Amino acid sequence: MKLFDLRGGVHPEGRKDLSAQRHIRTLPLPERLYVPLQQHIGAPATPVVNVGEHVLKGQLIASAQGAVSSSIHAPTSGVIAALGDFAAPHPSGLPVPTITLECDGEDRWIATEAVDDPFKLSPEDIAARVAAAGIVGLGGATFPAALKLNLSRNSGVQTLIMNGGECEPYLTCDDRIMRERAVGIVEGIRLIAAAVAAKEVLVGIEDNKPEAIAAMQKVAQGTAVKVVAMPSMYPMGSEKQIIQVLVGREIPAGGRPADIGVLVHNVATAFAVQQAIRYGKPLLSRIVTVSGGAIKTACNVEALVGTPVRELIAFADGYSQPAARLVLGGPMMGQQFTNTGVPVVKGTSGVLALTASEIGQAEASPCIRCSTCVRACPVGLLPLEMAAHIRVSNLSGAVNLGLKDCISCGSCSYVCPAHIPLVHYFNYAKGDLAAQERAKLKQEATKKLADARNERMARIERERAEAAAKRKAAREAKERAAKEAAAKAEAV
Numbered sequence: 001m002k003l004f005d006l007r008g009g010v011h012p013e014g015r016k017d018l019s020a021q022r023h024i025r026t027l028p029l030p031e032r033l034y035v036p037l038q039q040h041i042g043a044p045a046t047p048v049v050n051v052g053e054h055v056l057k058g059q060l061i062a063s064a065q066g067a068v069s070s071s072i073h074a075p076t077s078g079v080i081a082a083l084g085d086f087a088a089p090h091p092s093g094l095p096v097p098t099i100t101l102e103c104d105g106e107d108r109w110i111a112t113e114a115v116d117d118p119f120k121l122s123p124e125d126i127a128a129r130v131a132a133a134g135i136v137g138l139g140g141a142t143f144p145a146a147l148k149l150n151l152s153r154n155s156g157v158q159t160l161i162m163n164g165g166e167c168e169p170y171l172t173c174d175d176r177i178m179r180e181r182a183v184g185i186v187e188g189i190r191l192i193a194a195a196v197a198a199k200e201v202l203v204g205i206e207d208n209k210p211e212a213i214a215a216m217q218k219v220a221q222g223t224a225v226k227v228v229a230m231p232s233m234y235p236m237g238s239e240k241q242i243i244q245v246l247v248g249r250e251i252p253a254g255g256r257p258a259d260i261g262v263l264v265h266n267v268a269t270a271f272a273v274q275q276a277i278r279y280g281k282p283l284l285s286r287i288v289t290v291s292g293g294a295i296k297t298a299c300n301v302e303a304l305v306g307t308p309v310r311e312l313i314a315f316a317d318g319y320s321q322p323a324a325r326l327v328l329g330g331p332m333m334g335q336q337f338t339n340t341g342v343p344v345v346k347g348t349s350g351v352l353a354l355t356a357s358e359i360g361q362a363e364a365s366p367c368i369r370c371s372t373c374v375r376a377c378p379v380g381l382l383p384l385e386m387a388a389h390i391r392v393s394n395l396s397g398a399v400n401l402g403l404k405d406c407i408s409c410g411s412c413s414y415v416c417p418a419h420i421p422l423v424h425y426f427n428y429a430k431g432d433l434a435a436q437e438r439a440k441l442k443q444e445a446t447k448k449l450a451d452a453r454n455e456r457m458a459r460i461e462r463e464r465a466e467a468a469a470k471r472k473a474a475r476e477a478k479e480r481a482a483k484e485a486a487a488k489a490e491a492v
């Protein structure tokens with residue numbers, strides 16, 4: 001199959017060998033799980049259980065709220081110990097609303113509804129079951145999967161791309177799931193394709209995963225699913241880049257893949273879809289890569305959502321040397337964290353403990369205008385110019401140069417010989433922009449409320465005046481009638 005060129009991109013050291021050859025192992029049941037109500041893009045879920053209540057594995061414990069949200073289920077059986085705040089798997093580490101579950105050790109399932117022939121289900125039914133199972137994009141975006149299916153069906157998507165790129169260094173969770181669960185993944189892909197009536201189904205896998213490519217090709221044989229080996233390059237696994245390479249189309253600025261007739265899902269999401277549709281199992285766990293030079297035995301584990309990260313590190317035999325940096329996700333786009341008590345969530349692809357030599361913290365020096373960052377940017381932006389605008393607080397200048405199209409891949413920072421943390425500027429500026437947009441929306445909402453109040457007061461005043469005028473007119477008519485009656489009586 002013809003592949004298209006990827007603009008920019010870099011070749012960071014993969015370090016996937018640390019964990020790639022180890023089979024997925026299941027983490028033992030922890031004593032407590034800390035399940036945040038927001039593990040997805042959109043509105044947080046609302047708890048539907050009370051403290052002290054016993055729940056079964058797979059039971060709904062928090063339901064989706066509004067159009068963009070996702071439900072959450074009990075990852076195992078046990079008793080709800082608390083409904084309150086707990087440290088978030090986020091750089092801030094600030095507490096977020098969380099359900100704490102005391103595991104009872106029995107791991108007892110709620111009754112589930114299996115479907116013998118899932119391909120007889122209607123597209124709407126498939127999407128409804130995906131929504132009920134609380135499935136979100138497991139590649140890291142955590143967008144509610146059912147919503148993506150519905151939007152794509154309504155906009156007439158033609159091509160389904162399954163993302164098996166996994167271009168971030170160290171991460172091998174997608175590689176392992178494709179090698180070990182290809183049957184479930186391919187069935188999940190075919191169900192997603194049926195849900196959106198896709199005409200073409202492509203699975204893009206980087207060519208540094210030959211075993212995964214072979215496993216997927218073997219299972220996909222005789223189906224409409226086409227497994228394609230792509231060159232290994234970062235950020236091949238990013239949505240925009242995989243579309244560019246496989247179908248040669250670019251998403252317009254500010255647009256979505258559906259705008260060009262494409263839907264992209266991650267391969268692990270396809271497995272979750274198959275489990276939900278065929279076996280009625282909601283999304284309760286995920287495969288996480290535990291790796292980095294400071295981890296004694298790098299591995300891939302299947303961890304229940306809500307498991308404290310420290311349990312994964314302990315399962316990997318702990319640290320072999322001091323960790324200079326802890327990261328959730330990959331080293332290029334992941335989030336640093338310090339508190340190992342934070343829980344695994346649906347979007348946690350990796351737990352990395354990196355040594356000082358792996359992160360190579362060199363002092364930043366002034367820009368030498370070599371334009372290496374420009375050549376590396378996969379979006380075709382001018383990182384040095386954008387950073388210059390941000391440095392002088394000229395956000396609109398950076399926006400004019402395409403700041404909103406920056407995918408925060410960090411390729412520019414990675415190649416910069418002056419070690420300028422360019423992507424940090426862009427993330428900071430995007431945070432500022434988001435805050436400004438939120439403030440603007442709030443201002444508009446406040447103005448709308450004030451206008452509505454003024455209008456209501458004016459209407460009440462108008463109605464009062466009209467009523468008073470009516471009363472006055474009635475009174476005057478009555479007085480006139482009385483006068484006329486009196487005049488008539490006098491005349492008689």
Ligand code: SF4
Pocket residue numbers: 366367368369370371372373374383384415416417418419420422
């Ligand atoms: S790579 Fe670094 S030094 Fe070179 S132009 Fe870009 S910001 Fe400047």
Ligand code: SF4
Pocket residue numbers: 376377378379380381382383405406407408409410411412413422423426
């Ligand atoms: S972080 Fe943004 S500016 Fe830098 S290379 Fe990636 S997309 Fe381009």
